[in-house]
Amino acid sequence: MRTRRLFTALAVASLTAAMAAPVAAHPGQHGPTEGHLLGPGAWGDLQLLGKADLTNTDDLIADVAVDPRTTYAYLANWGKATCDTNRENGDPDAGAYIVDMTDLANPKQIGFIPHSQDSRPGEGMQALQIDTKFFNGTMLVMNNEQCGKNGRGGVSLYDVSNPSKPVKLSEHFGDRANLARGDSNDTHSAFAWDVGSKAYVVMADNFESGGTDVDILDITNPKRPRLIREIDVDAEYPNLVQTNLGLTEVNLHDMVVKNIGGHWVMLLSYWDGGYVQLNVDDPANxxxxxxxxxxxxxxxxxxxxxxxxxxxxxxxxxxxxADNQYFIGTDEDFAPYGATNFAITSGANAGSYLSVPVPGSTPIVALADDKLNGPVVYGGYGCPDSAPIPTPASIPGYEASLQAGEEKIVALQRGPTGDPSAPEPACFPGDKAHQAALAGWDAVVFVQRHGGTENPPFCGSGGFVDAVVGVCTNHTAYHNMFGTPVSFTYPDGPAIGTVGERIEATAAFDGWGYVHLFSNQVDANKKFAELDTFVIPEAMDPAYAVGFGDLSVHEVATDPNDPTRAYLSYYAGGMRSLRIQCSSPNNCELVESGGYLAPSGNDFWGVETFTRNGKTYVAGSDRDDGLYLFATGP
Structure with missing residues (x-):
């Protein structure tokens, strides 16, 4: 297998020049340019046509959906990672912007669909035509994730046949197994499909991540969605996970459904479980x-x-x-430095423990000595509604005990989930880190709650708004840091404010997330062969690991008119265009053919393709701006 990272000579020269000479950022685009990769504009077979600035707030925009039969696009207002409202900058709360793309050079916002309080859409935006006996028109599908005490989950459906007057069909439908939280489980992503007389939507169930996290609803009557199947893919179809490689974090993240050869095929992006295909001719089975x-x-x-x-x-x-001969997968990774060594360095339980990076946190190598070390204080769960994290100064003798080069470190537990002493909702690790930063801590040791993945541990990802160093270790290390008996039942652990042992953690560079090309022909072992990978060069260069934005790939959209072309939203790496070049069906490579990266930088989350007058166009959602529209070259 060969890997290619092609970048035109002109683009390289322009990019180098742009990085050498900082450019003033325009309002709503990132702020200081030193924190982002700077670009030459467009190159190769992508040409910028127009853009719609939708927000004055950074990191606000999420997914983009394009109505395939009209000239309208929908962009998710994801809301701030801290769950605050956006009103101080004139932005609405979470929901969906409606954009008229009739004039591709001058797209205009014409409306906004608000979500329920403390509920926000993200990955799960989709616009499609539905034709059943209960509904005929354009439907907008949106996921709901809770962000605050009044948040609600599930999926929301809107009639956008007239985009200037959207009509709510239903909201917050999903798996209601977690009734203690009062509503449907959080839904990270959703995808709907119409089979003729019936219509369905598949959802990623956040609450049951790692379990029955594939939820399928019958939305034939969109005013009365009905849950028809929950699937624990790993349990029902064994041997999907490569536990021998330590790849044990199994959960559904995204999915598409397509009719291929007369059969409905669901393609699941299943994190460490890889990419999984199911036949859903009968979605209930x-x-x-x-x-x-x-x-x-x-x-x-x-x-x-x-x-x-x-x-x-x-x-x-x-x-x-487009021809269904291949599929392209994107591995998202916000942690270019893996936490490869974590140790308790004092006390009776001194020794090494398993650890992993926390995607979105500042890597350990940002510290002057490339090492996180010092005594740890227990801070509880650390969510906005949890018991407050104590300040370092409030811990008697703590700051005086710090040695040269040591950091002020607080340990925060993942969750809460199922803890009777902490009924508040769980939150992102970035939410916890924000509370820690406000309290005056330099770094966070995130610890896995009992009942979570122990070896290797996983403490969640995302939501970071502060430059806080973070590392995740397991529940056993949590108890051993504070000298409490190792327990996996409640009540659990030390009192908030307890000073524990000293720890030391170091990290090694392992790059950002990248792209895979797979054959769509399954072998006798029900495996799809990987044919090639692609990554932008900066993503595998330690020189770009800190200070240039997130250089992981996020999403892919394939060309509906040309089976050899695809387009990538690459966060701070910009928008990228790829070609699949094959000398034979199983000897193919991914080759970059163009891209776009603004002189002041970009932060592309979503990408969708659409056709107008037989020509392919690309829509991208920039987290700090809004909608970008591109033409594709020959």
């Missing part, structure tokens, strides 16, 4: 078609650095090519 494995050693790290290390997994989103 799916059957396994096959899945992918992550190659060992990691092919991009091996090529870029010569290191033979285990692949990280992180299967995030995927799409089939």
């Amino acid at each position: 799916p059957t396994l078609i096959g899945d992918t494995d992550f190659n060992h050693p990691d092919p991009q790290l091996l090529e870029s650095t010569g290191e033979a290390r285990t692949a990280e997994g992180n299967g995030h989103q995927a799409e089939f090519t």
